[in-house]
Amino acid sequence: MSLATVLAQRPHRRFNPLTREWVLVSPHRVQRPWQGSVEQAPTETRPAYDPGCYLCPGNERAEPPGGGPRPRNPQYEGTFVFQNDFSALLPGEESEEVAGSSLLRARPERGVCRVVVFSPRHDLTLAQMPVEAIRAVVDTWTEEYQALGALPWIQHVQIFENKGAIMGCSNPHPHGQIWAQESVPGEPARELASLVDYREAHGGRCLLCDYLAEEVAAGERLVCRNAHFSVVVPFWAVWPFETMVLSHRHVGSLAELTEAERDALADILRRLTTRYDNVFNVSFPYSMGMHQSPTDGAEHPECHFHLHFYPPLLRSAQVKKFMVGYEMLAEPQRDITAETSAERLRSRSETHG
Ligand code: H2U
Ligand code: ZN
Numbered sequence: 001m002s003l004a005t006v007l008a009q010r011p012h013r014r015f016n017p018l019t020r021e022w023v024l025v026s027p028h029r030v031q032r033p034w035q036g037s038v039e040q041a042p043t044e045t046r047p048a049y050d051p052g053c054y055l056c057p058g059n060e061r062a063e064p065p066g067g068g069p070r071p072r073n074p075q076y077e078g079t080f081v082f083q084n085d086f087s088a089l090l091p092g093e094e095s096e097e098v099a100g101s102s103l104l105r106a107r108p109e110r111g112v113c114r115v116v117v118f119s120p121r122h123d124l125t126l127a128q129m130p131v132e133a134i135r136a137v138v139d140t141w142t143e144e145y146q147a148l149g150a151l152p153w154i155q156h157v158q159i160f161e162n163k164g165a166i167m168g169c170s171n172p173h174p175h176g177q178i179w180a181q182e183s184v185p186g187e188p189a190r191e192l193a194s195l196v197d198y199r200e201a202h203g204g205r206c207l208l209c210d211y212l213a214e215e216v217a218a219g220e221r222l223v224c225r226n227a228h229f230s231v232v233v234p235f236w237a238v239w240p241f242e243t244m245v246l247s248h249r250h251v252g253s254l255a256e257l258t259e260a261e262r263d264a265l266a267d268i269l270r271r272l273t274t275r276y277d278n279v280f281n282v283s284f285p286y287s288m289g290m291h292q293s294p295t296d297g298a299e300h301p302e303c304h305f306h307l308h309f310y311p312p313l314l315r316s317a318q319v320k321k322f323m324v325g326y327e328m329l330a331e332p333q334r335d336i337t338a339e340t341s342a343e344r345l346r347s348r349s350e351t352h353g
Contacts, residue, residue, distance in 0.1 A: 007337060014338075016236035017198070017207060018191045023238050024326075024333040030340070044283070046123040046172060055173035057120045061085055078133070079140040080117040087113035089181050094153065111181030112148060116140055116159075118174040125163070125174050125283055127273035128352055134266035141178075141290075142254040142262070148180035149255075149295030156184045156294050164285025166312055166320060184294050191291055195302035208304035212246050221342040224271050224350070228264035231272050233342040238332040240314045240321050241279065241341050243272065245307040252293035252303035271350045276311060278348040286311035 006012050013022045054061045057080075060070040064085050073080065089111025097107040118137045119129055126134055141159050148157045161176035162169040184192065198207035215221055215232045223231040223243060234244050245268055251257060257265065276284035288309040293300040314321040314336075326333055 007339065013331075014236045016234070017211070018194050018236075019187070020190065020194055022331055023236055024331055025337060026333060026335050027337050027340075029335040030337075044172075048121050048123050050122045050173070053122055053171060053173050055080075055115075055117050055171055055175055056122050076117070076120055078136050079119070081114055081140060081144060082117075084113035084115050084177065087111075089113055089179060094182075109181055109183060110153060111179060112151075112154070113180075114144065114148075114178045116144065116176045116178060118176065122173050125273065125277075126161075126269055127277050127283075129174070129270070131263075131266050131270050134270050135263055138254070138257075138262045138266050138269075142257070144178050145254050145292065145295075148178065151180070152297075153182050154180045155182055155296040156180065156188060157292070158185065158188070158289060160287060160289030162287050164283065166285045167287050169285075180295075184296070188291050188294070192294070192300070192302065195304065199302045204301075206250050206302065206304050208246060208306060209250050212248070220339050223275065223342055223345045224268070226264045226267050226271075228261045229268040231268060233338045233345065235338055237338045237341065238323075238334060239310045239312065240334065240336055241276065241284075241309075241311045241345065242338075243309045243345070245269070245272065245309070247305045251305050252300050253305055254290070254292060256305070272309070274350050274352050275345050275348040276309075278353055279344060280313060280317045281353060282317040284311055284313065 001010070007025075008027055011024070011026050011028065013024050015022055049056055051059065053059060055073070057073055057075045057077075060072050062085060063070050071082070071085065073082070089109060091112060092108070092110050094110070095108045097105065099106045116137070118126065119133055126137070145157050145159065148154050157178060157180040159176065159178050195207050199205065202210070212230060212232075215235075216230065221232045221235060223233060225231065228248050229245055230248065231243050231245050233242060237243075245265075247257070247261065249261070251261075273284070276286065286309050288307060290305065290307045292305050293303040312320040321334075323332065
């Protein structure tokens, strides 16, 4: 039996070389071929300015947790960054591991949480923003990565966006978050370990450079690309429409991108998010974020800048993929294959409907 037959028809497991975890794929369970039909969700119309929004220009934010006056946003015209009023991490004094047993371990964790508002317009999303405005978001992310990373005690800067109420996003005003902290958290740490090991085992080669070359040659999981970035549904994708955005050049972070690459990142983000919205004709929810070099002062030649998009939707605007039962207790599972998802995303328009 050929690999292609197994991948398309037989229950099988695929290996994620970044996290070193397996995903169970059950393509035979997808009974119905894709009809291309889409449910029209109620079109939500939002005003360009919402007087009740805590992110719109000039508005008051929520009352801070300790009480006191509510902060007021400036009349910003581009992107706007502020310290998260309900930060999950706090700066403070350095301290040692606190609990004293090998099974009950804890240590204080210091950090900084910021909110990055993408646009003064309450009614837009990345997909609907002009590419120049997305480029401004890329520049803001870059500045934040550099400024937070320059703090001597910050080792990792996680930039991300939760989009859509289904992903726990509290406000439709386009925005993302940054959590910077003194440790490298679990997911990037696992990826880094894999990248380091691959580099050692393959004479200095990069896992993601090699992976990208294979995907470009195969073509079947590619969604779209430009001169500097490619989007693939990873071979090992867990979420139905999961994608990865990979830089063509082996760079570790936003800070190393050229002007042309920053433009290209804005372009690919606009095109990918538009394709997503056109899958079910809804503003597609997702969590997305980027993985870049830790800011621990060390060289990280193994790092390869990339973004992950994790959208929860499966069959329509309403039907999401549940990560329950087997997924919680054993390992992730999916029915629709990465190849089929890539084909669907490829067939969508890059013009916003
Ligand atoms: P999410 O939509 O991804 O939850 O992000 C919004 C963040 O904005 C959230 O982390 C913060 C919340 O703590 N926030 C403020 O900092 N000030 C406010 O007035 C409301 C929300
Ligand atoms: Zn708003």
